[in-house]
Amino acid sequence: MQLGDARSGKLADNIAGFGRALRRAGVRVDSSRIALATSAALAVRLERKEDVSAAMEAVLVAREQDRMVFRELFDTYFRNPEIAQKLLSQLLPSAEGKAEPSKRRPRVREALSPQKAYGHQAKPKEEDQKVEFDAAMTASDIQRLRHADFNALSGKEYRLVERLARDIRLPLPTYDARRTQPGPKGARPHWQRAMHRAVRHGGELMELPRLARREQPLPLMVLVDVSGSMERYTRLLLAFLHAATRNHRRRDVFAFGTRLTDLTPAFKLADTDEMLAHANEAIADFAGGTQLGAALQTLRHEHGRRLVGRRTLVLVVSDGLDTGEPEVLSDALAWMRRRCGRLLWLNPLLRFDGYAPLARGAAALHTHAHGMLAVHNLSKLEDLAASIAAVLQR
Secondary structure: OOOOOHHHOOHHHHHHHHHHHHHHOOOOOOHHHHHHHHHHHHHOOOOOHHHHHHHHHHHHOOOHHHHHHHHHHHHHHOOOHHHHHHHHOOOOOOOOOOOOOOOOOHHHHHHHOOOHHHOOOOOOOHHHHHHHHHHOOOOOOHHHHHOOOHHHOOHHHHHHHHHHHOOOOOOOOEEEEEEEEEOOOOOEEOHHHHHHHHHHOOOOOOOOOEEEEEEEEOOEEEEEEOEHHHHHHHHHHHHHHHHHOOOOOOEEEEEEOOOEEEOHHHHOOOOHHHHHHHHHHHOOOOOEOOOHHHHHHHHHHHOHHHOOOOOOEEEEEOOOOOOOOHHHHHHHHHHHHHHOOEEEEEOHHHHOOOOOOOOHHHHHHHHHOOEEEOOOOHHHHHOHHHHHHHHHHO
């Protein structure tokens, strides 16, 4: 079947509109990928929707965390073109048609209804419109947001910064494991491989292969404060840590407020939005008080074996405003310091010049932690890996 030139029909317009929807959902899509998607759709023909979806996904999706967002948005967008065009129109505040009570991902909901947050009658502010274009990666003030404090962001800015934080990586230092692997600079001879190669040369030993010790990243344990004073930082930092340590083999994550919550099962999920949804269901003391000492005691009795052989890197994300007994916190931190490799305090209050840990909980953390690092904006998150490496070298 000859479809003619796709650029003169509706196919190109529909795929271009779908590409704009993907950009609003945080998927990295540019004009070249949209052109490839059009060619891919024509290559597989348009007879089966599954073939078109698979072909477009192959050229439009480059990150694993965007795969389910693409599939969900594709099914919704191409289910009814007329309703989809109204949903994705930047000029209409609402869409006609029957609403779908499906459990879409937040990124998909925001992409399909960009005017929903403004209401049906209220006109969006110029600042909000500007940030909405930032979400499509077309504005020029992203550099300003890199240095903006998370606590001072508007709602639109906060969602944009959260997406940007997911692209930051956290390469942790490695250590030499006990197990070995073939390597040119190994200290031990690899006799088995040497004998196999000698057979090929009539029993002559022409070279001596080596065995080198494997390098593994440090085991990681993260304790995140979910109290009221950390409310503006918790969600964003959880999203950052989930994406930044995605390929880490040994990762244990806990949330603490008035109690300890194990978030490790939630962090095993591939999609960051799903992780945040499961974490929201699991955390029962969100935006309450902070009792880090009691939480560490629970960790000691129920999850103490997760601290692996004094190699574990422990990151405590908190502002140090603890409401428990300082003696309990001090004893628990002393036990943690003895059992781990390094204890680092990630403190968002370092955004203030001349900050001093005067509160009782902050003083205890400052005494027992090997280092205190800032995590109050994107720039500090980008420098976090280098800061951790510097503390470990000391």
